Amino acid sequence: MVPEEYRELTERHAKSILDENKPTGIIEKQLRRFDSSLVDVETSCTPVLYEDKKAIQSVVRDITERKEIERTLEKVSKEINTLSAPVVPILEGVAVLP
Template structure:
């Protein structure tokens, strides 16, 4: 507690010392309120960025792209797993192109979460096309025993659009 009675976040450091021939403990109390507030703001900013990164980009009626970009940790992968099915239903998407080309770092737990999105979409009756799978991500999926036999995979979003019969006017 501060002198005015308000609570404060602190770090406490205790160090044993010899003062003459007596053993004593020197204690430091440091106010970390500003540090905690900064961490809270940073977490909120990361949460907002992650919410933006789960944006489905509508292309045509019933078709959308989920571009996955950057580094995905377990928390972000779980957020994708929770948010994407809801967004797919609210946007009436019946074909979702999940583009992995912007993903650079993954671990096996994150890979498993990302491929679970495909399984959930299948249960919802949404066709998924996976694009931009890098060799290391493909190996990780095989090592995890993820079955993609019934999932369409393509090299690029452009290939997926051509498969769906959408061609450019050029």
């Protein structure tokens, strides 16, 4: 299910796909599961004819695990950068951090 914050965007994309008859690229967003939890997904949509009517075929892929890994890598990278700041000695007993 499409959460409220993505409904307008989803409607605009659907209208654009049908009007221009062009597929979308891959779009990352969140969808709501039937149990009301949010899930990170990437979607791609393609205009098709279904029973002689314009329709949209959507492919949705769960990317929750990938997004969790990306968040963890970003956190670790920030920690590494914080810990690896070089200490530059200026005088005996005096040093600076850039």
